[in-house]
Amino acid sequence: MYSYLYDQFLSHEKYFRTRSLIETNLTDLGINGKMFRLNLLNSPQEIIRDEIKRGVKNIVVIGNDRLVCQVIDSLAGFPDVALGIIPMGEPTEIATNFGIPPGVAACPILSTRLIRQVRLAKINNRYFFYQAEIKNPDAMIRCDGIYNIVAGNASIKIFNQPVNEKEVLLATVQPQATGLLRKSVSQSVFSCQRILIEPREKGQTVKILADDQKEIVAPAEIEITGIKLKVIIGKSGI
Amino acid sequence: MFSKPPEKSEFETIIGPSVKVEGDFVGDGNVIVEGLVNGNLRTGKLVVVSEKAKITANINAGSARIAGEVTGNIKVTERLDLAGSAKVSGDIEAAIVSIEAGACFNGKCAVTGTNVIKKEAIKTA
Numbered sequence: 001m002y003s004y005l006y007d008q009f010l011s012h013e014k015y016f017r018t019r020s021l022i023e024t025n026l027t028d029l030g031i032n033g034k035m036f037r038l039n040l041l042n043s044p045q046e047i048i049r050d051e052i053k054r055g056v057k058n059i060v061v062i063g064n065d066r067l068v069c070q071v072i073d074s075l076a077g078f079p080d081v082a083l084g085i086i087p088m089g090e091p092t093e094i095a096t097n098f099g100i101p102p103g104v105a106a107c108p109i110l111s112t113r114l115i116r117q118v119r120l121a122k123i124n125n126r127y128f129f130y131q132a133e134i135k136n137p138d139a140m141i142r143c144d145g146i147y148n149i150v151a152g153n154a155s156i157k158i159f160n161q162p163v164n165e166k167e168v169l170l171a172t173v174q175p176q177a178t179g180l181l182r183k184s185v186s187q188s189v190f191s192c193q194r195i196l197i198e199p200r201e202k203g204q205t206v207k208i209l210a211d212d213q214k215e216i217v218a219p220a221e222i223e224i225t226g227i228k229l230k231v232i233i234g235k236s237g238i
Numbered sequence: 239m240f241s242k243p244p245e246k247s248e249f250e251t252i253i254g255p256s257v258k259v260e261g262d263f264v265g266d267g268n269v270i271v272e273g274l275v276n277g278n279l280r281t282g283k284l285v286v287v288s289e290k291a292k293i294t295a296n297i298n299a300g301s302a303r304i305a306g307e308v309t310g311n312i313k314v315t316e317r318l319d320l321a322g323s324a325k326v327s328g329d330i331e332a333a334i335v336s337i338e339a340g341a342c343f344n345g346k347c348a349v350t351g352t353n354v355i356k357k358e359a360i361k362t363a
Contacts, residue, residue: 147259147260147277148259148260149259150259150260151257152256163250163267173254186255188256189250190253
């Protein structure tokens with residue numbers, strides 16, 4: 001059983017034709033289901049909760065990365081429910097990484113139902129798929145509660161990426177290129193289970209951007225979780 | 239735009255030249271240090287301390303190649319190599335020790351010999 005969540009921006013008239021095409025395709029493929037159009041008065045969390053109670057096993061998001069990120073928090077505790085994506089609008093990086101083409105072309109992928117179990121990482125009780133980027137790197141970064149990384153002017157990214165089949169987070173520190181020739185300095189790489197990010201000084205604001213969508217203000221704790229989410233992916237999905 | 243995670247390399251941890259690590263660093267894999275470390279550094283595998291690295295820490299590792307500055311004791315179960323550019327202030331202990339001409343070393347040196355490695359290999363077999 002499938003349920004579909006249309007992103008709010010898709011209510012616009014200019015998407016009418018695409019919406020119709022998607023719905024026709026889904027019916028032709030025999031995977032049509034209840035359609036929900038998100039607006040200011042309903043929330044994806046409530047809809048998903050009700051649909052799962054109803055026994056729906058596939059929640060399909062029709063929209064961009066922002067909506068996908070909202071939805072994963074609601075799906076995280078349900079290992080039997082799969083997330084499908086029909087990418088529409090911008091950005092659609094998450095779907096691209098799962099090998100899902102935008103628009104109507106994503107419909108056959110839903111019907112093929114090729115499933116991948118995707119490990120989720122958590123930042124302050126919110127889940128993310130791929131990466132968290134620290135926007136103010138001059139923060140206190142404490143790994144596994146035992147050592148601190150002092151990076152200065154650098155770009156810090158934390159990847160939800162196993163290393164040699166070990167369940168770890170991979171933190172990379174890329175210093176900004178300096179000098180006339182913009183000579184870049186080699187990257188630092190750390191692997192750990194848990195990272196605590198705190199402002200170094202009182203009044204300092206440190207922001208972390210998870211999956212390029214969720215903005216979290218430090219103090220923040222990033223950790224790997226044992227939770228895996230079923231995602232319907234394309235053949236070229238990573 | 240998502241960036242790609244770093245490609246797999248033989249080094250699980252790389253402490254780059256612009257980075258400082260404070261505290262007790264504990265790792266499982268190979269570690270390369272090009273920056274600063276204050277505290278302790280422990281891994282079961284190889285530690286490489288490059289020429290510009292400065293470490294104020296005790297090092298416990300499987301083996302180590304030191305070309306930079308280390309203030310602290312170094313204890314490795316297998317081989318310890320001090321390159322010509324190495325500056326070590328502290329005691330060293332290893333099964334095999336190699337010190338290149340030009341290296342500065344102030345401290346006690348204990349060479350446990352290859353027998354220790356052989357005995358440990360027999361125990362684990």
